[in-house]
Amino acid sequence: MHSAHPSEPNLSATVKAPAPPDPWVGRALTKYAIVARLGRGGMGVVYLAEDRVLKRAVAVKLIAPSLTNEPKDLQRFLREARSAARLQHGNVVAIYDIDEDQGTHSLVMEFVPGPTAQQIIDRDGALPWRAAAQIVADACRGLMAAHGSHLIHRDVKPANLLISRTGEVKLSDFGLAKVVADEQSAITHASAVIGTPLYMSPEQARNEDLDERSDLYSLGATFYALLTGEPPFRGKDLYSTMYAHATKPMPDPRAKRPDIPAACVKIVERAMAKRRADRFGNAQAMLQELEALLGPQRESLSELAANHELPRFNEPSSLLTPDLRRTHHPFGRPWLVALVAGSLLSLVAILVCAGAAIQSWLRQTPDQVPTLDPVAQFKRDLLARNPDFDGKLENISVRDGKVRALNLSVVRITDITPVRDLTELDELDLHGKDERTPFADISPLANLKKIKRLRICFGQVKNIDALQNMKSLTDLHLGALKVDDLQALRGLPITHLRLGATYIRDLRGLENSPIEHLDAGFCYRLESLRGLPREKLRWLSIASTNVDSLRPLEAAEGLTYLDFHWAKLTLQQRKVVPKRSLDPDDMQVLLGLSRLKELIGEFTPAEAERLRNRHKGCILRSVPPSKLP
Numbered sequence: 001m002h003s004a005h006p007s008e009p010n011l012s013a014t015v016k017a018p019a020p021p022d023p024w025v026g027r028a029l030t031k032y033a034i035v036a037r038l039g040r041g042g043m044g045v046v047y048l049a050e051d052r053v054l055k056r057a058v059a060v061k062l063i064a065p066s067l068t069n070e071p072k073d074l075q076r077f078l079r080e081a082r083s084a085a086r087l088q089h090g091n092v093v094a095i096y097d098i099d100e101d102q103g104t105h106s107l108v109m110e111f112v113p114g115p116t117a118q119q120i121i122d123r124d125g126a127l128p129w130r131a132a133a134q135i136v137a138d139a140c141r142g143l144m145a146a147h148g149s150h151l152i153h154r155d156v157k158p159a160n161l162l163i164s165r166t167g168e169v170k171l172s173d174f175g176l177a178k179v180v181a182d183e184q185s186a187i188t189h190a191s192a193v194i195g196t197p198l199y200m201s202p203e204q205a206r207n208e209d210l211d212e213r214s215d216l217y218s219l220g221a222t223f224y225a226l227l228t229g230e231p232p233f234r235g236k237d238l239y240s241t242m243y244a245h246a247t248k249p250m251p252d253p254r255a256k257r258p259d260i261p262a263a264c265v266k267i268v269e270r271a272m273a274k275r276r277a278d279r280f281g282n283a284q285a286m287l288q289e290l291e292a293l294l295g296p297q298r299e300s301l302s303e304l305a306a307n308h309e310l311p312r313f314n315e316p317s318s319l320l321t322p323d324l325r326r327t328h329h330p331f332g333r334p335w336l337v338a339l340v341a342g343s344l345l346s347l348v349a350i351l352v353c354a355g356a357a358i359q360s361w362l363r364q365t366p367d368q369v370p371t372l373d374p375v376a377q378f379k380r381d382l383l384a385r386n387p388d389f390d391g392k393l394e395n396i397s398v399r400d401g402k403v404r405a406l407n408l409s410v411v412r413i414t415d416i417t418p419v420r421d422l423t424e425l426d427e428l429d430l431h432g433k434d435e436r437t438p439f440a441d442i443s444p445l446a447n448l449k450k451i452k453r454l455r456i457c458f459g460q461v462k463n464i465d466a467l468q469n470m471k472s473l474t475d476l477h478l479g480a481l482k483v484d485d486l487q488a489l490r491g492l493p494i495t496h497l498r499l500g501a502t503y504i505r506d507l508r509g510l511e512n513s514p515i516e517h518l519d520a521g522f523c524y525r526l527e528s529l530r531g532l533p534r535e536k537l538r539w540l541s542i543a544s545t546n547v548d549s550l551r552p553l554e555a556a557e558g559l560t561y562l563d564f565h566w567a568k569l570t571l572q573q574r575k576v577v578p579k580r581s582l583d584p585d586d587m588q589v590l591l592g593l594s595r596l597k598e599l600i601g602e603f604t605p606a607e608a609e610r611l612r613n614r615h616k617g618c619i620l621r622s623v624p625p626s627k628l629p
Contacts, residue, residue, distance in 0.1 A: 024062065028052075029101040032060050032108060048111060051096075057111040058096060068105045081107060087149055091142035093162065093172040109172070114165050114305035117158035117226060125229040126257055127304070129264055132226035133290055134299035135161060138169035139219055140287035146171075147212040147283055154210060156218035157199040158225055167302035197241045198231040202274050205242040213276045216286055220271025220279075221245075227264060228256040232272065246274075252384070263293045266385065266417070278420060278447065374403050374422075381418035388412040395429075407431075410439040410459060420444040425451050432458030435480055442466050456481065457500075464488045478502055486510055486531070495536075499523055507531035521563070532556065550589040559593055563600040582607060 024047060027034050032049040038059065039046045044067075049060040068074045078098065085095040097108035117135060120127065127135075139161055146153065153160075155173060162170045197205070201217035204210060224232045232250055235241035250272045254260050267289050273279045280286040375396055382389050395407035402424035410416070411433045419428070425448050432439055440460035445451075445467065452472050457479035465488045467473065473492050479500040486509035489497075497510070498519040507520070508531035515533040520526055521541045529542070529552040537556045541563040553559065582590075587607065590599070591614045599611065603622040612620055 029060065029062075029104065029106060030099055032058065032099065032106075034060065044106075049108075051108075057113075059093075059109045059111045060099075061107045061109065063105045063107065065103075074105070077105070083149070083151060087146055087151060089142055089145035090168065091138045091170055092145060093170045110170075112162040112164050112168075112170050112172075114163045117161040117163065117222070120163065120304050121158055121225060121229055124304075127226045129227060129257075129260055130294065130299045131301060131304060132223060133264060133267075133294055134301060135163065135169050135226060136219060136223045137287055137290040137294065139171055139222070140283045140290065142169075142171040143212070143215055143219065143283040144287065147215070152210055152212060153215045153218075154204070155199075156215050156222060158222050161222070163301055163305045165302060165305045167300055167305070169301065197238050197245070198234065199225075200242060200245050202246040203276065205246045211276070212282060213279045216271050216280050216283060217273075219283075219286070220268050223264075223268050223271065224250070224253055227260055227268070228253045230256070261293070262385065262387070263289075266415070267293065270417070374398060374401065378403065378418050378422065381421075382413065382416075385415040385417060386413045397427075409433075411437055414439055414441070416442070417444045420447040423447060423450065427451070427453040429455040430457075430459075431455065432480075434458055445470075455479075462503075467492070484525075489513070507533075529553065550586045553589050554592060556593075558595060560595050560597045562590075562593065562596060562598070 022037050024034050024045070025036060029049075031051060031053050033052055034047045034049045036048045037045060038048050044061050044063045046059055046061045049058050050056070051058050063077065067077055081095065081098050085098070088094060093112060094110040095107055096110065099106045099108055115123070126132075139156070143153070143156075153171070153173070156171070160172045162172055164170065199218045199221040201210070201214040204214055221232050233241050233244035233248065235244055250269055253265060253268060267286065270289075271279055271286060280289075375393070375398060378396075379391055379393065383391060389412050392409075393406070394409060395405070396403060397405035403422045404424060405427040406419075406422065406425060407429040408416075408419075409432070410430050416430070416439075419425075422428075428445075428448065428451055430439070430442075435458060437459045440462070442456065442461055442464065443466045445454075446465075446469055449469050450472050451470055453475040454467070454470070454473060455477040457477065459480075460482055461478075462482040462484065464478070464483055464485075467476075468488050470492060473494055475496045476489070476492075476494050477498040477500075479498065479502070481501075482503050483499075484503035484505065486499075486504060486507065488509070490509045490513070493514060495514055496517040497515050498521075500519065501522040501524075503525055504520070504523055505525050506528040507526075510518075510533045511531045512535070513533045514536050516536050517539040518533065518537060519539075519541045523542070524546070526542060526547060528548050529550070532552040532555075534552070534555040534557075536558065538558055539561040540553075540556070540559060541561075547564075550564075553562070582603070587610070590611060593599075593615075596615050596618045598619040598621075599615065600621045603611065603620075608620060608622045612618075
């Protein structure tokens with residue numbers, strides 16, 4: 001772990017010694033000499049100290065006795081601390097030691113000489129967007145390492161992001177917030193709630209089980225604060241703030257900072273989605289978006305930490321009691337201490353009851369943000385991501401307050417992220433104007449698991465992996481797209497499939513599917529029928545005789561309609577696709593299709609006569625090769 005400390009630190013010369021009466025400054029805990037108080041958090045008070053053996057500056061966090069008094073509490077604390085200590089990463093504050101001196105437990109950590117992100121906000125207000133994005137990107141790297149070790153932070157916020165004077169970003173208190181949460185929830189722990197609910201995920205506010213996406217929500221809220229100088233929600237009290245995180249839409253940061261790029265807003269919005277499923281799946285996915293935003297050049301953060309002085313504290317460490325080696329009580333009046341302690345116990349009891357009530361109330365709130373007008377909400381979200389969007393929706397159907405059908409032109413739209421919130425959609429039509437339409441990304445459709453009919457035509461779409469989870473999809477039309485692989489359709493219940501003018505060269509991915517109607521007309525790059533769905537196939541158009549063989553049709557015993565009419569192709573497409581004549585094997589396949597009721601193709605008079613004699617009653621439409629334009 002990088003350290004900016006000299007081997008023989010003169011700590012007293014670089015840090016303003018806090019004034020009395022802090023009882024710990026000037027004391028020694030085993031080999032650590034406490035020099036100055038740095039700050040305070042939910043688990044205890046943090047001091048700057050000198051490791052007298054290794055001669056280096058360290059940060060010592062004295063743990064609140066309430067977290068270690070009982071044997072089971074002590075074991076839980078030690079277990080969590082050891083897990084966090086195993087985490088070694090350049091963007092995480094390293095834990096050097098777990099110390100104990102006459103009943104006082106402490107964590108000895110890497111000392112980062114620089115401010116927290118919260119101190120920078122307090123000093124400068126909103127940060128330049130590139131600096132904010134760089135801080136969050138580095139925090140993502142720390143989260144990736146920790147989540148990979150099955151550690152969840154639970155308290156990501158600007159105050160836990162340290163920026164060293166060399167511009168390094170380090171995430172502190174990783175994995176230890178669980179100890180506080182297990183001892184007593186953040187809502188009832190008076191010193192743990194300071195700042196915490198301002199960045200709390202909806203599921204954390206509801207006291208539900210947490211996973212790594214809870215940290216991403218808190219990091220998104222931190223990004224918001226870095227960009228605007230304020231947290232996204234600040235209620236009149238803790239409970240109203242938590243309720244806002246659980247239920248209210250994220251305020252648009254551009255209302256405070258119009259110069260924030262739309263890409264920044266998109267990252268914040270996705271990270272802070274109310275539903276976990278709508279957030280980034282992991283820290284790496286969020287980091288990739290941030291790296292794309294920042295480009296290859298790293299933003300220097302050293303100026304943010306320059307000229308930062310360690311804070312001077314005059315008040316005593318009220319959360320901790322000095323060890324019993326002191327001969328006098330720091331407050332001097334035991335009766336007053338008892339009175340205050342009794343009052344605090346009563347207050348904690350009230351907060352516990354109130355906390356249980358508020359968390360029960362929050363758990364009853366819907367997992368999605370309620371909206372009075374889903375159409376207006378959808379249009380607003382589209383406009384926020386697509387400045388050129390004219391705000392017109394060609395056709396939209398709403399039933400029971402949910403959007404059920406949508407017909408949307410994507411000529412002026414490149415980002416369809418808001419569509420992912422239309423989880424009750426039955427039908428969706430996305431269409432451009434021609435092959436030059438820039439629309440390319442359909443990944444937001446992955447959330448539409450109830451959709452039955454989907455049409456996407458004209459655009460640059462190539463990857464259709466988002467369709468894999470559409471377990472209700474029965475009717476799919478992909479037209480004039482750059483799709484060249486159908487594997488994502490494997491296992492879907494599609495019965496009607498149209499693939500006009502796509503780039504597919506074979507049909508792999510469709511085998512064993514229940515497709516009855518397959519229109520691959522104008523797929524002039526189609527070279528093979530490999531992967532042809534056979535069991536239920538009744539209707540087939542391939543509109544080209546460029547396929548290498550018709551033999552896969554032999555297994556399509558129920559086929560009643562077949563069209564491989566090369567003449568349907570445009571003149572431009574015919575220049576690309578060479579036409580070949582039927583060979584004897586192809587003719588035998590056609591003669592063997594006993595259930596044919598309609599056959600369209602280019603046949604010589606002799607071929608047409610032979611087919612008519614074989615398939616009595618079959619409608620045969622033939623364009624003689626000599627008549628082809």
